[in-house]
Amino acid sequence: MGRRKPCYVSNEGVKRGAWTPEEDTILSQFILSHGEGKWNSLPWRAGLKRCGKSCRLRWLNYLRPDIKRGNITPDEEDLIVRLHKLLGNRWSLIAGRLPGRTDNEIKNYWNTGLSKKLEAGASKTVTSQDPMIKTTSLKCIQKNHLQVAENEMQLFMGESSPHYNDLTTDHDDVNDTLNMRFEFNYELGTAEEGWRNEGSFFNGGTGEDYGAPPDQIQHKGNEIADDFNFLAQLLDHEGGWLGNF
DNA sequence: AACGGAGGCAACCGCCGGTTC
DNA sequence: AGAACCGGCGGTTGCCTCCGT
Structure with a gap:
């Protein structure tokens, strides 16, 4: 099977980059009334000039109503550390144990601050490529x-x-x-x-x-x-x- | 006030496994 | 059986904001 072109290459007029509030509203309302799924056909059904992947990502990481806003709490951080020790970089799995948190958010949290924090205080080396x-x-x-x-x-x-x-x-x-x-x-x-x-x-x-x-x-x-x-x-x-x- | 570096984070990219035709 | 399609994942990029100088 040949490699498929990215959606923004194969589809002319497909928009990229940051989402506007108007696009967010269209996507949210469409999914709330029609449900998740069928991402590839969603853009034209909803009237969005985006590729399906982009819509899915926007919904799952930002627009979903059950997403928890605000900083990661100490309890959540502790859970992330323990889960990461056990699971490695399985962000979606880790996120699955933190209600309202997305895999992207946890991945970002880990990559930007937490890993360095742990590195500084680590007494032994456990890397993400070396799950326990x-x-x-x-x-x-x-x-x-x-x-x-x-x-x-x-x-x-x-x-x-x-x-x-x-x-x-x-x-x-x-x-x-x-x-x-x-x-x-x-x-x-x-x-x-x-x-x-x-x-x-x-x-x-x-x-x-x-x-x-x-x-x-x-x-x-x-x-x-x-x-x-x-x-x-x-x-x-x-x-x-x-x-x- | 202007500038540049650092950090945070949303979004993109490529790959993979499962499903459909 | 295998090509095409689809959804999902982790890694990476690049924009934006903040903060120090």
Whole structure:
């Protein structure tokens, strides 16, 4: 498939740049009466000389009635930091957890001030290109397959899950699955390799299988547990069973 | 008052995955 | 099956405002 031309190139007379109040009014009224979607045909249906992409962006990032105005609160900032640690630059995912905030707004907030602020006070390096966890659960959340993500969490939790006995897989299968699926980008290479290649989540946590000193395993285990506690809280907001985590 | 640098933010761009034909 | 279309995403750009000199 050949690359398509941008809408402003393929369509003569398409306007670019800042939106006028009149255009905003037209777009808002049209969407409020006809609903979102069909962005490509929206401009001519609404009588706007814009491309569909531009209309969509304007609506989602600025005109939507549920958009929250004003500065990011300390609580929101804390949530952004924690989510970014967990998810990396998945701005739309992060925004999904901050009602009224857009991915663009959070991205701008991060790029302009927050990342520098954190950099200055950082005790350890966690970059956006190096997210802490890439799990099947995370991928499921990205696709809004929350039930699947919950199942992954049950597997992770093992016997502490109230539904553990309902699972059909035996413990060895669970361990194999987790070893295959969980990829940790932690800085401690030995511990990481241990977890990925030899580790077992349910072997009592002695560390002997991991190829790393027990204190490192304990440290990493705490970090991982912390991440998953946070993930569990998020899932619980969707009506999951993980409130007692 | 004029100027220039810095920061904030809206908008654009290219790419990708899913869907439709 | 695959080309075309569509919506969505993250990265980047460039304009505007603010502030210090």
